[in-house]
Amino acid sequence: MRKDQQPVITSYRLEDLLVVPGLMIDVHYKTLGAIHHHPHADLTKAHRHEFYTLAVTGSQCSQHMVDFRQIDMPPHSIFLLSPWQIHLSADIALTADLYLISFTPDFLPAGAPVLPLCMEKAVTPDAEAFKDIWLLCEQLLREFNNRKALQQQVLQHFLAVLLTLFTRCLPENSTASHLQPELLIRYRELMESHLLSWSSCGEYARALHVTTDHLNEVVKQETGQTASALLAARRILEAKRMLLHSTHGIKEIAWYLQFNEVTYFNRFFKQHTGQTPLGFRIASREKYHYNPE
Structure with a gap:
């Protein structure tokens, strides 16, 4: 794909x-x-x-x-x-x-x-x-x-x-x-716009004209998470959405989300959710009584 x-x-x-x-x-x-x-x-x-x-x-x-x-x-x-x-x-x-x-x-x-x-x-x-x-x-x-x-x-x-x-x-x-600094707001906006093309915090930092360390400092101060953790969470959310709602296979979804190897996508997903992508797909479709196919 x-x-x-x-x-x-x-x-x-x-x-x-x-x-x-x-x-x-x-x-x-x-x-x-x-x-x-x-x-x-x-x-x-x-x-x-x-x-x-x-x-x-x-x-x-x-x-x-x-x-x-x-x-x-x-x-x-x-x-x-x-x-x-x-x-x-x-x-x-x-x-x-x-x-x-x-x-x-x-x-x-x-x-x-x-x-x-x-x-x-x-x-x-x-x-x-x-x-x-x-x-x-x-x-x-x-x-x-x-x-x-x-x-x-x-x-x-x-x-x-x-x-x-x-x-x-x-x-x-x-x-x-409304208390969040402009940098964090712009970081979130850029994640929505470039999630499928930018997979590292450095790319976002360059677009925001700040260093990766400064971006990380601001994000952690405001959210308690690092900038990379926030990006990882956003990628996991997108993966979950696709696993539940799309008819594409795990390999296709992994590639679409900028994972070059499906084995890395499987490890990344399980590290953050405790489930494999396939396990999540089966469980979530059973939970919501939903199948897009």
Whole structure:
């Protein structure tokens, strides 16, 4: 499998799915019988987005699988799907009364809140907070559909307020990322962009215009892990995603993740997880009652 072939897991860019070309936000309210805002994306199959999607449920409930967690969204709850997370919807045909707001990170104006890296479960605001959030979703949809002058600026600021209200509802440790230094944030961003081409911390350090020692010092001070440990964890996460969701063999996945030999990939994976790649694939598919083949 060459790098110029189709990705192991389908990936969607927001610019390929937009109703309004050039406007890097999509706002959709889903009701029974409505077409999903990504009509050519089969959301019952594992896929990933290269953008954020904020889901806000009304009176209905919704169920999803995000990476290795089942996410249950009760009525009046909110969940943020972060870029690159593997996602599939268990009940997309039944879900109704749901706002889906998709946007790229660079669409937000300066001063917008820093968003959590990933959510472990949906949050349910109190009734007054949810009323304000739902109203902002309605305003976003109305502005999105109106196509008036200065539309982008209005949408950006409505979205910034909506996300600020959303972050208020999160547990305190979920928003700790606003304390992270810029270097760590950029390191995480580069891992998402170059994971399949850069396999050493030195390559990331050069791109960040710092020494490997300095990168390691900053990362360890903020996370308690070395820069190489953070990179290894990210590679393991990607391996787990592919082992569960793809139909490719272990050797193909190893090569795709920049391991030149499958024996090294097997040792690396077992060292970090206690399982072989094949053992993880079998166990995880049994656990989630899921087989993509």
